[in-house]
Structures are given as C-alpha cells and as structure tokens.
Amino acid sequence: MGDLVKQILATPIQLTDQVIKAADDAATFKQECAELKSKTEKLAGLLRQAARASNDLYERPTRRIIDDTEQVLEKALALVLKCRGHGLMKRVFTIIPTAAFRKMSAQLENSIGDVSWLLRVSASADDRDDEYLGLPPIAANEPILCLIWEQIAILYTGSVDDRSDAAASLVSLARDNDRYGKLIIEEGGVGPLLKLVKEGKLEGQENAARAIGLLGKTRKA
Structure with missing residues (x-):
C-alpha cells in the first residue's frame, strides 16, 4: 500500500516544484504568481508529509483527493506559465483575467484543506487526539x-473501543439507507469490519457482525 501511495503522490509533488519554479520566473502578474507560489x-x-506517512493513508480518499489535487496543480502550472512572457509583444498580448488567479487560489486552498484532512483522518488514534x-x-x-471515510479510517487506525463505535456508526448508516450501504462497500469498509469480528471485544465484534449482515443484504438488493 505504501509504495502505491508514493506512486500516486509522485506526480503532484513534481507538479508543485514546477509551479514554484514557473512562479519565480514570472515576468507579468508577479504578485498574483507569488500568492499562488505561497499556496503551492x-x-x-x-x-x-503524506508521502512519508504513505503506509498509514487510507487508500480510497487518498486516490480521490490526490487525483483532484493533481488536476488543480496542472491548471495552476498552465496559468503561471502564461506569466513568464518572453519579449514585449508576448507580454502585451498575454491577457489573463484577474478572476483566473482568484479562482486558482481558491482551488489550491481547497486542495490544501483536502490533503490536511487526509493526513488527520489517516492518523493513528493517539495522534488524532479526538479532534474534530x-x-x-x-x-x-x-x-x-466524508462521514463514511472517517468511520472506515477509524476501523483501520483506531483503538479497539473507537473501532467498535465506528462499526456501530456504519450499522446506523447502512440501516438508514441502501445507498449508504453501497458506499460503505465501495469505499472498502468490509475488510476492516471482518478484521474487527476476529480481533475486537465482544461489543465491537457484535457491531461489526451486524454491519456486515446489513451490507450483505445491501449487496444482494
């Protein structure tokens, strides 16, 4: 899993280096490029940090968040490269709406929020410290x-009691809505639930077994 995540992260990390270098070379819109550089x-x-913690990252949100982040960085690079402008004519005729920089800045901020959340949700129970x-x-x-991701992440990294609570939360979700049950299956919830059945305390085992039973009905539906 760790090597796979590192492969997923390699391209966006490389893109950040390219955006930073391109921002340093900007000949126009220097202030705007400097702001994008700072966020990048x-x-x-x-x-x-995610690459260093790759063995601990929960794969499903990692893939989705990193894919989205990579797309944002590709757009950021394309925008900043327009600001390099070699020669007077290119500078004169390179027109970039100010709104493009505002939009790009917001997208980078969102990516920062996504990756920060990924690191927090994938942290061990001790490191997470019950933070919201x-x-x-x-x-x-x-x-x-997001709620399903959180509960499944706890099943992977939480304490025995936390894993029991997470299984109970998944029971509630799967019972309330078939679509939620399908999401739990799609997002990889079955594996850690099966593990909890074997390793958890009695309450956790019962919660996990109940969740698996509901998910089994969802799969057949």
Whole structure:
C-alpha cells in the first residue's frame, strides 16, 4: 500500500516544484504568481508529509483527493506559465483575467484543506487526539461520503473501543439507507469490519457482525 501511495503522490509533488519554479520566473502578474507560489509551497509540504506517512493513508480518499489535487496543480502550472512572457509583444498580448488567479487560489486552498484532512483522518488514534476532523472541501457536496471515510479510517487506525463505535456508526448508516450501504462497500469498509469480528471485544465484534449482515443484504438488493 505504501509504495502505491508514493506512486500516486509522485506526480503532484513534481507538479508543485514546477509551479514554484514557473512562479519565480514570472515576468507579468508577479504578485498574483507569488500568492499562488505561497499556496503551492504549503501544499507541497503537505504532499511530502503524506508521502512519508504513505503506509498509514487510507487508500480510497487518498486516490480521490490526490487525483483532484493533481488536476488543480496542472491548471495552476498552465496559468503561471502564461506569466513568464518572453519579449514585449508576448507580454502585451498575454491577457489573463484577474478572476483566473482568484479562482486558482481558491482551488489550491481547497486542495490544501483536502490533503490536511487526509493526513488527520489517516492518523493513528493517539495522534488524532479526538479532534474534530471537519469536512474536506472535496466532500462539500457529499458530506455523507466524508462521514463514511472517517468511520472506515477509524476501523483501520483506531483503538479497539473507537473501532467498535465506528462499526456501530456504519450499522446506523447502512440501516438508514441502501445507498449508504453501497458506499460503505465501495469505499472498502468490509475488510476492516471482518478484521474487527476476529480481533475486537465482544461489543465491537457484535457491531461489526451486524454491519456486515446489513451490507450483505445491501449487496444482494
């Protein structure tokens, strides 16, 4: 898993370096490029932190968040490269709306929020310290997906008691809505639930077994 995540992270990390260099070379819109550079540097630090923690990252949100981040960085690079302008004529005729920089800055900020959330949700129970994880920008339109990611992440990294609570939360979700059950299956919830059945305390085992039973019905539906 760790090597796979490092491969996923390699391209966006490389893109951050390219955006930073291109921003340094900007001949026009220097202030705007400097702002994008600052946000990109912050994002680069988080991505490198994610690479160091690759063995602990929960794969499903990692793939989605990093894919989205890579697309944002590609757009940022394309925008900043327009500001390099070699020669007077190119500078005169390179017209970039100010709104493009504002939009790009907001997208980079969202990526920073997403990767920060990914690092927090994938942290061990001791490191997480019961902090409220909040909602990552990527899940703003689908908050239930974020909740499912959180509970499955706890099943992977939480204490025995936390894993029991997470299984109970998944039971509630799967019972309330078949679609939520399908999401739990798609996002990799079955594996850690099966593990909890074998390793957890009695309450955790019962919660996990109940969740698996509900998910089994969802799969057949």
